[in-house]
Amino acid sequence: MKLTILKNADLYAPEKRGISDILICDHKIVAIDSPIGLTGVEHTVVDMQGQIVTPGFIDQHVHIIGAGGKSGYFSITPEVQPEELISCGTTTVVGMLGTDGITKELTTLYAKCKGLEQYGLGAYMLTSYFAVPPKTITKSVTEDMLFIDKVIGCKVAISDERSSFPTEHELLRLINQVHLGGLTSGKGGVLHTHLGALESRMELLLRIARAYPTLIPHISPTHVGRTRALFEEAIEFGKMGGSIDISTGGTKYDEPYKTFLHGLEMGVPIGKMTFSSDGNAGLSRKDPETGKVIFYKAPLHLNLGEVRKLVREAGLPVEQAILPVTSNPADNMKLKNKGRIRPGYDADSLFSTILSGCGE
Numbered sequence: 001m002k003l004t005i006l007k008n009a010d011l012y013a014p015e016k017r018g019i020s021d022i023l024i025c026d027h028k029i030v031a032i033d034s035p036i037g038l039t040g041v042e043h044t045v046v047d048m049q050g051q052i053v054t055p056g057f058i059d060q061h062v063h064i065i066g067a068g069g070k071s072g073y074f075s076i077t078p079e080v081q082p083e084e085l086i087s088c089g090t091t092t093v094v095g096m097l098g099t100d101g102i103t104k105e106l107t108t109l110y111a112k113c114k115g116l117e118q119y120g121l122g123a124y125m126l127t128s129y130f131a132v133p134p135k136t137i138t139k140s141v142t143e144d145m146l147f148i149d150k151v152i153g154c155k156v157a158i159s160d161e162r163s164s165f166p167t168e169h170e171l172l173r174l175i176n177q178v179h180l181g182g183l184t185s186g187k188g189g190v191l192h193t194h195l196g197a198l199e200s201r202m203e204l205l206l207r208i209a210r211a212y213p214t215l216i217p218h219i220s221p222t223h224v225g226r227t228r229a230l231f232e233e234a235i236e237f238g239k240m241g242g243s244i245d246i247s248t249g250g251t252k253y254d255e256p257y258k259t260f261l262h263g264l265e266m267g268v269p270i271g272k273m274t275f276s277s278d279g280n281a282g283l284s285r286k287d288p289e290t291g292k293v294i295f296y297k298a299p300l301h302l303n304l305g306e307v308r309k310l311v312r313e314a315g316l317p318v319e320q321a322i323l324p325v326t327s328n329p330a331d332n333m334k335l336k337n338k339g340r341i342r343p344g345y346d347a348d349s350l351f352s353t354i355l356s357g358c359g360e
Helices: 082-086 106-119 141-147 168-185 203-211 213-218 228-239 256-265 302-312 327-332
Strands: 003-012 016-025 028-033 044-047 052-055 057-062 090-095 122-127 151-158 190-195 219-222 244-247 273-276 282-286 293-297
Touching (some): 057 244, 057 273, 057 302, 082 090, 082 106, 090 106, 106 122, 122 141, 141 168, 168 190, 190 213, 203 219, 213 219, 219 228, 228 244, 228 256, 256 302
Parallel strands (some): 003 044, 003 052, 090 122, 122 151, 151 190, 190 219, 244 273
Antiparallel strands (some): 003 016
């Protein structure tokens, strides 16, 4: 048994708690008070000296075993390394496949999740990839959720030229599978839906949400900031009670923090918007001087940058600015014991070196 007390922390849990002590036992939060003292038992004390402590960031859309390949084998991106995540405050990830469900295997994705977990990070995965019918480890999406500990939902793509153009009924069947798998396994279950740039946008998801409002918590649209028209549809979904995910990497019509603020202005509840990096996705751009197309992987640190901008540029208080990377994705992905600093929750906290100056 290892006991640690973090003393004099400026705590955002994510709600502002002020200067507090946090007692941690074997990677779990045991108590929060001021002060906390222990006698007669061996323990470690770390004096935070008023530095900010928040929940560890959750990145709910990361290609942890690499992605890409859309421009040839050489454009396939590499695996994520744990240090890359920790350096930008990310302590929990949800890994997934993208367009490639052939050279990238779900079993490899599972092994990577277990490896990150052994390193001390939280790691979960979505079954399948862009296409319908879904690709699974067992016989179905529901069975993957029931019998594979790391599987918390399913991935699919719509409104993208690389998608398999699923119908409304096919999406409903997938939602049914994640719903049933989530009920029995206690995981919740989400259909995480990649949105491309086609004019159909997210109309399929909106039709389902309007007809079956009880299914909204199981629908998780991502890349909603790709175009202004797409985000306007996402606003409608958010105001219906759905969670919408703004990618900080990849294609976007405006800076993600500004897209987030626009959602707030239009009435989307602050608890219904998330940031995710799309980290390690294969990206390309044309060099303006040479005209040569350059291939690179989507960075992992941009969520942190957008949180900082929400505080420093937009003037949001820290307790609101961290919601899209802490409690909001935890709620969307139904991750128990993540996203908050409370007794019984996992003690994956990050310190003021990540948000230095943001509380001033």
